[in-house]
Amino acid sequence: MFGWEFPPHNSGGLGTACQGLTKAMAELGTELIFVLPRKAKMEALWQKFVFADSERVDFRSIKSSLIPYITAEGYRRRGGGGIYGDNLIEEVRRYALCAAELARSEKFDIIHAHDWLSFLAGLEAKRICGKPLVVHVHATEFDRTGGQGVNQEVYEIEKQGMLAADRVVTVSQWTKDIVVRHYGIPKDKVTVVHNGIELEHRPRAADRLAKLKRQGEKLVLFVGRVTLQKGPDYFLSTAKRVVELEPKTTFVMVGSGDMEGQVLRQAAALGLGRHFIYTGFLRGAELDAVYQSADLFVMPSVSEPFGLTPLEAIANGTPVMVSKQSGVAEVLSHALKVDFWDTEEMANQIIAVLHHSPLGRTLAANGIENVKHITWSSAAHKLLGIYKDLLRTS
Numbered sequence: 001m002f003g004w005e006f007p008p009h010n011s012g013g014l015g016t017a018c019q020g021l022t023k024a025m026a027e028l029g030t031e032l033i034f035v036l037p038r039k040a041k042m043e044a045l046w047q048k049f050v051f052a053d054s055e056r057v058d059f060r061s062i063k064s065s066l067i068p069y070i071t072a073e074g075y076r077r078r079g080g081g082g083i084y085g086d087n088l089i090e091e092v093r094r095y096a097l098c099a100a101e102l103a104r105s106e107k108f109d110i111i112h113a114h115d116w117l118s119f120l121a122g123l124e125a126k127r128i129c130g131k132p133l134v135v136h137v138h139a140t141e142f143d144r145t146g147g148q149g150v151n152q153e154v155y156e157i158e159k160q161g162m163l164a165a166d167r168v169v170t171v172s173q174w175t176k177d178i179v180v181r182h183y184g185i186p187k188d189k190v191t192v193v194h195n196g197i198e199l200e201h202r203p204r205a206a207d208r209l210a211k212l213k214r215q216g217e218k219l220v221l222f223v224g225r226v227t228l229q230k231g232p233d234y235f236l237s238t239a240k241r242v243v244e245l246e247p248k249t250t251f252v253m254v255g256s257g258d259m260e261g262q263v264l265r266q267a268a269a270l271g272l273g274r275h276f277i278y279t280g281f282l283r284g285a286e287l288d289a290v291y292q293s294a295d296l297f298v299m300p301s302v303s304e305p306f307g308l309t310p311l312e313a314i315a316n317g318t319p320v321m322v323s324k325q326s327g328v329a330e331v332l333s334h335a336l337k338v339d340f341w342d343t344e345e346m347a348n349q350i351i352a353v354l355h356h357s358p359l360g361r362t363l364a365a366n367g368i369e370n371v372k373h374i375t376w377s378s379a380a381h382k383l384l385g386i387y388k389d390l391l392r393t394s
Contacts, residue, residue, distance in 0.1 A: 002035045002099060002111070002118035002125070008283070012225055013308040014138050017171070017195050018114060024196075024380035033106055035121070037095045089153050096120035103128040110387050114138060116154055119161030126164070132390040135165040139229075140178050143303040146228045159183045166390050169193050169383065171306040172327020193383055194331050196376040197311040199368075209252070209277075209293040218249045218354045221294035221318070223287070223309045224301075226257035231300035231323065231340050233259070233266060238300070240270045241347035246354055249275060254290055256281040291316035295360060296353045300340045301326050310335065314371050319363035321349060331374050334366035 001022065005015035022032050099121035103111075112134045113122030119135055126133040141154045162168050162183055168190045170176040176190045209219060220242070224230040232253060239251040251272070253263065260278075267276045282290060291297065297313035297320045304326035311328065313320050314335075321336035322329050329337050336353070338346045353360045 001032060002113040002121045004037055004115070004117045006034065006036060013195075013306070014115060016308055017138060017306075020196060020198065020376035021380060021383065024376035025384065027377070028380055028384060030380075030384065033108060035099065035102060035118075037098075037117075089157070092117055092120055092157065096124040100124040100128050109391060110134060112136060113161065113165075116141075116158045116161065119157055123161060123164055132166040132387075132394050133164065134167050134169055134386065134390070135161045136169045136171075137162070137175055137179060137305070138171055139305045140175065140182070142178055142182055143175075143305055144227075144229050146302045148228075165189075166394070167191060167386055169386065171195050172330055174325070174327045174330065175305040191382075191386055193379050193386075194327065194374065195306045195308055195311075196374050196379045197308065197315055197371055198376060199315055199372060209250075209290065212250055213293065216248055218246065219252055219294045219296075220249060220350055220354075221252045221254070221290060221297045221313070222300070223254040223282075223291070223297070223313070224299065226253070226255045226259045226263055228259065229302055229304070230255075230257075231302050232257075232263050234300040234302075234340055234343055234346070235298060236263065236266050236270060236272065236276070238298070238343045238346045238350065239267075239272055239275060241343060242350050242354075243272065243275045245347075246351055247275075249354065250277060251275060252277045252279065252290060252294065254279045254282050254287065287312075288316055291318050294318050296321060296350060298346070298350065299323060299326065299328075300338075300346065302340050304328070311371050311374060314364070314367035317364050317368070319353060319360045319367060321346070321353075332367070332370060334363055334370045336363070 003018050007015050007019050009015070018034070022034060026032060095118065103125035109131060111122050111125045111131050113119050114136045115138050122133050122135060141150045141158060162179065162185045168179060168185055170179055170190055170192055172194060173192050176187070176192050179185050179190055180187045212219065220239070222232060222235045226232050235251065235253065243249050253276070264278065279290070291313050294313070297310060297318045299307055299310050299320070299322045301307060301323045302325060304323060307322060307326045307328035310320040310322050310332065320332070321338060322332065323340040324337050325340055329335070336349050338349060
C-alpha cells in the first residue's frame with residue numbers, strides 16, 4: 001500500500017483514513033506493507049512500514065521531500081532541486097522509481113495507492129510485477145482547487161492512474177461522480193467506500209475555552225486545512241452575520257494552510273476581532289477539548305470528497321453542520337446541511353442551534369447513534385471484497 005502521510009506525521013484526513021483502514025484490515029487478518037516516501041518513527045504495530053528512502057532501496061541516497069498536501073508552488077518555495085526533484089512532479093516520479101525497486105524486493109498480492117502523489121508509484125509497482133492495482137481517490141484536483149485553475153499535470157497523473165488501475169475506489173458518491181464526469185472513468189470501474197471512525201472512549205479534556213463559556217459565550221467551530229477547498233472564507237462571512245444578531249458568539253478556527261494570512265485579514269476587515277480565535281493546527285487531546293467545548297461544529301467545504309472532521313465532532317458529543325457539497329453528507333442523517341455558498345441560511349441555522357439548546361442536544365445524541373454504523377471495519381470489509389474480486393479474476 002503506497003501513501004504519503006500517516007499519523008502521527010499527518011496534516012489532514014488522508015493520514016487518518018489510512019490509519020483507520022489499515023488497522024481495521026489487519027484486525028480482519030490482512031497482512032499489510034505500507035510504503036511512505038520518507039523515513040519517520042511509526043507506532044502502528046499492526047503493519048510493516050517500508051520507506052522509499054530506506055537503505056534497502058538502490059536509490060538509498062535519495063530522501064524524498066514530499067510532504068502532506070504540498071502544492072507545486074509550495075514545493076518550489078521550499079527549494080526543490082539539488083538531490084531532490086526540480087519540481088513537485090519530478091519528485092513524484094522519483095518516488096515512483098523507488099517504488100519499482102520495492103516491488104522487486106517485497107512479496108504481496110495487491111497494490112493499493114492513495115491519491116495522486118502515490119499513483120505513479122502504484123503504476124511502477126504494477127509494471128514490475130503485474131499484480132492488480134487499486135487506486136484510492138481521497139480528493140481530486142477539482143476538489144483541491146474548487147474547480148478553479150486546475151493543475152493540468154496533476155490532472156493528467158490522476159487520470160493516468162485511474163485509467164491504468166484495475167479498480168478505482170472513491171470515498172463518496174460525490175467523488176465518484178467527479179471521477180466519471182471529469183476523468184472519463186467508466187462508472188462500473190469505480191466503487192464507493194465511505195470513510196469511518198472509531199468510537200473509542202474520549203475522556204473529557206481540559207477545557208481551554210472554559211473562561212469564555214463561563215462568560216456566557218457560545219462557540220462555533222471550524223476544524224480543517226485553511227485552504228480554498230475547505231471554505232474558511234465562507235465560515236467568516238457567516239460569522240459576521242451571526243454576531244450581528246448574537247454578539248455573545250465566538251467563532252473558533254483550528255487548522256493551518258495557505259489561506260492563513262487571508263483569513264486573518266478577512267477577520268479584521270469584518271470587525272470580528274473579539275469574536276474570532278485562530279488556534280493553528282491541533283491534534284489529540286487538545287483537539288478533542290476544542291470539539292467538546294463547541295456548541296456547534298461547521299464544515300462549509302466548497303468541495304469535500306468525504307470529511308472526517310464532522311465524525312470526530314459527533315464522537316466528542318458536538319452537533320454538526322456540513323455543506324451539501326460533501327461526501328459525509330451522504331452518510332449523516334442527523335446533521336444540518338446547507339450549500340456552502342448560502343451564508344445567510346448557514347447563519348440562520350447556527351442561530352437556531354444557539355437559541356434552542358434542545359435542538360443541539362438532539363442533533364448530538366442522534367448523531368452518536370448515526371456514526372455507530374459508519375465504521376472503519378465496514379470500510380475494510382468492503383475493500384477486502386474488492387481485493388478478493390480482483391484476485392479471483394486476475
